[in-house]
Amino acid sequence: MGNYFQPEIECASREEIRAIQNERLVKQVKHVYDNVPMYRERMDEMGIKPEDIKSVDDLHKLPFTTKDDLRDQYPYGLLAKPLEECVRIQSTSGTTGRRVVAFYTQHDIDLWDECCARAIVAVGGTKEDVVHVSYGYGLFTGGSGLNGGSHKVGSLTLPMSSGNTDRQIQFMTDLGSTILCCTPSYAAYLAESINERGLRDQIHLKAGIFGAEAWTEEMRHDIEDKLGIKAYDIYGLTEISGPGVSFECEAQTGMHVNEDHFIPEVINPVTGEVLPDGEKGELVFTSISKEAFPLLRYRTRDICILSHEKCPCGRTHVKMTKPLGRSDDMLIVKGVNVFPSQIETVLLNKGYAANYQIIVTRVNNSDNLEVQVEMTPEMFSDNVSDITAKEKELVAALKAMLGIYADVKLVAPKTITRSEGKAVRVIDKRNLYQN
């Protein structure tokens, strides 16, 4: 049997979980109907009253929420609590330059931290551990989520944030970090650097919790071998709370969804029809205990499979596979969400033609984003330094929009590949999705 942070919930019987979900869903639907005009209007249009939702069996009657809704309702439209009761925001990039801002009450932060604490305990974390958090801190949910989880466990927390590899390794050796939390690509990079410096025998890591981007089993084995640890996956999204919506246990065969807070469904992305266990489709979440920013049936665009098969770890919560793909064109580069439309917006704002191609590669386990842009007569100058100055300006504008560095490459007109008249916008050479 494994280690649990909240065994009475994590190992509750299916009937108990169902009872918690029924009670919380009914309450949540009423809360949302009373406080969020968008949901009230939609439910009224569909002729659904909060009283019609009596249990999880009625979940499919509720309207979906999409990323477009979040954009349209920015910033306060989906807020279900008075602002004075909120204590935090987190944010993530959205399409066409509008960010998603999620609000949290103290209750929401606490339940999020508990979810992350479950993930830390599941990989063997205790208050004796030193949890090294190298996710970015700030608006990104990675840093604060695992930071909060580690506090709940009572571990010594190192709020390293990302970057500055020398300092990361120094703290790891000097303070004896035992659990590393970061993106898998940064973990691979750190592993590489530690081995290059011959410091492998001076680190004390035993486990890692790596999420916020897609990674393969090969990458898992590579990190495990290089650091001598067990590497675990974690899943989450700002819209629902952050990392810890689901997490991997010692079985390493999928991530347990924290079902007492988030009800997952898998749907056919075209028809919206709910699919049974074992079928591949778009993952949808309903937050049933959050107060400030509770979303009903939020379409994640991640393609997944759910499984209620009994897990050897003793947890009873449903497991989801790693995302097997996306039902939209979002890319995750260096742990950051990137939409081609954001890049297009920057190009058009800067007076370029919307003729571009995005090429994503992973070299030495580190993502690289290249944006190829076709040269235009307006852009061109006989003076090379004028062109490179404009190129730099574009790099800066892309950085401001995306939050990450993109390499700009100017190419000759009409050279960007077009297939059947439609330009191929994205070439992802990373092969992240295995199925």
Next chain:
Amino acid sequence: MGVKQISIFVENKVGNLAAVAKIISEAGVSLASISLADTKDFGVLRLIVDDAYNAANALRDNDYIFAITPVIAVETDDAPGSLYKILTLFEENNINLEYLYDVSSGKKSNNAVLVFKVDNIDKVEELLKSNGVKLLNQEDI
């Protein structure tokens, strides 16, 4: 006056210069000078030709991005100090030189031919002329 220079955007890829040369030659245009300023990914190819109009049409037909820029061509003694003299004139008169290159085979001269790109071309031509520097026309190169 001045001389017309054609600047062409070329990607740093094998065969790209040859492709430009082919288009120019098929248009029946003769090259008087060629110079390349390059970066990691792309270059700007600068040509002075005997028939800029025909060259431009041929490039446009083949979807090249290019610009026609007036530059100054001068003939100087092929002797020590001649470039220095001109650059000193520029400096004393606060003239910003964007770039320069030499044309090794001045057709009608045994002297060196230099090409300058400056901001205020008329003013600079006046200055050079009044200091006894010989300016060249398109057909002189």
